[in-house]
Amino acid sequence: MIATATTLNHHLWQQQRESKHPIELSILLTRMGFVAKVLTREISRAALVGKLGLVGEKNATGDAQKKLDVFSNEVVVSAFSETGLVAAIASEELDQVQLVECGSEAQYILCTDPLDGSSNTESSAAVGTIFGIYRRTTGGRCGSEADALQPGNKLVAAGYVLYGTSTVLVYSTGDRVDGFTLDPTLGEFILSHENIRCPEDGKLYSANLSYYQDWGTRVQSFVDYLGDRTTDSSYSLRYSGALVADVHRCLLEGGVYFYPGTQDQQDGKLRLLYENAPLAFVVEQAGGKASTGCDRILDLPIESIHQRSPLVIGSLELVDLYESFVQKSKQTRYSSIDEEEAASMYVGGCN
Numbered sequence: 001m002i003a004t005a006t007t008l009n010h011h012l013w014q015q016q017r018e019s020k021h022p023i024e025l026s027i028l029l030t031r032m033g034f035v036a037k038v039l040t041r042e043i044s045r046a047a048l049v050g051k052l053g054l055v056g057e058k059n060a061t062g063d064a065q066k067k068l069d070v071f072s073n074e075v076v077v078s079a080f081s082e083t084g085l086v087a088a089i090a091s092e093e094l095d096q097v098q099l100v101e102c103g104s105e106a107q108y109i110l111c112t113d114p115l116d117g118s119s120n121t122e123s124s125a126a127v128g129t130i131f132g133i134y135r136r137t138t139g140g141r142c143g144s145e146a147d148a149l150q151p152g153n154k155l156v157a158a159g160y161v162l163y164g165t166s167t168v169l170v171y172s173t174g175d176r177v178d179g180f181t182l183d184p185t186l187g188e189f190i191l192s193h194e195n196i197r198c199p200e201d202g203k204l205y206s207a208n209l210s211y212y213q214d215w216g217t218r219v220q221s222f223v224d225y226l227g228d229r230t231t232d233s234s235y236s237l238r239y240s241g242a243l244v245a246d247v248h249r250c251l252l253e254g255g256v257y258f259y260p261g262t263q264d265q266q267d268g269k270l271r272l273l274y275e276n277a278p279l280a281f282v283v284e285q286a287g288g289k290a291s292t293g294c295d296r297i298l299d300l301p302i303e304s305i306h307q308r309s310p311l312v313i314g315s316l317e318l319v320d321l322y323e324s325f326v327q328k329s330k331q332t333r334y335s336s337i338d339e340e341e342a343a344s345m346y347v348g349g350c351n
């Protein structure tokens with residue numbers, strides 16, 4: 001019954017009242033809800049107002065930049081700058097950290113991929129916004145890049161917005177994960193996925209298998225195991241081209257998403273600060289797991305804002321299974337390849 005529905009704002013107030021987080025985080029997460037409403041509207045009508053297509057340049061990480069990438073970034077930067085609570089913003093679409101506010105109240109840092117999976121916009125497939133929020137660490141009058149270079153285990157809040165068949169906002173401030181679905185007739189995010197728990201295991205996996213030949217033999221063995229129909233465990237591949245959509249599916253239904261390193265890009269494609277770390281924060285809070293295949297994502301030191309890392313994320317059992325293939329020390333469990341071959345061939349992993 002809609003009259004008793006819990007809106008995002010009410011949920012944030014409840015969490016804040018139970019002293020789960022400071023009022024500033026409620027304000028910032030409410031702001032993300034506003035951004036999500038604006039982007040829901042603009043993404044859904046982009047084809048009608050000439051907002052699809054490329055802008056011509058590439059962004060700081062070499063990705064082709066879409067008009068919607070630039071627009072989404074502008075919406076995020078302006079919306080969070082107006083709060084007076086954000087000292088600096090690190091974005092996939094900005095070469096450098098944008099220093100925003102020098103007021104004493106500006107104690108937070110926003111790290112964001114404003115429009116993840118933007119290549120999907122041309123075909124009206126799912127896209128997302130990823131965000132992570134840190135407290136400032138430097139004491140200077142203004143924020144600085146150093147404030148953004150914190151490991152994911154220092155995040156105070158993180159989440160994402162999925163623009164799919166519905167718009168869903170998922171967030172955690174460090175003790176649970178909740179999801180809200182936008183009711184466009186009310187303009188409100190309504191609690192629809194309370195206290196999300198990631199299934200410990202699952203039968204779905206997400207990866208771009210066109211890179212199979214570029215992966216090390218240990219990752220290839222993992223993929224071969226998942227595709228082996230002679231065993232009693234049959235897995236299905238689901239890959240959308242949008243990290244947010246694939247991770248959201250793993251979070252709700254169980255499954256694993258992986259984007260390993262290759263010979264040419266040993267750290268893979270995905271960016272640690274504003275893609276992997278915020279999603280790892282959410283998935284771990286829901287009982288899942290996120291690593292490079294070797295090391296916990298949230299413990300990785302972050303030396304540059306566009307730093308990349310391999311990623312395997314999702315159900316605990318499936319991430320452990322992946323790690324059992326790529327970690328020499330855990331390799332006795334499933335892999336048929338012998339230690340010498342594995343040790344000599346592994347790319348982007350650990351021994």
Ligand code: P6P
Pocket residue numbers: 116117118208241242243244269270
């Ligand atoms: P590929 C989108 O560019 C993104 O960052 C993720 O959202 C997505 O999972 C991945 O890259 C897709 O990369 O190499 O499969 O096209």
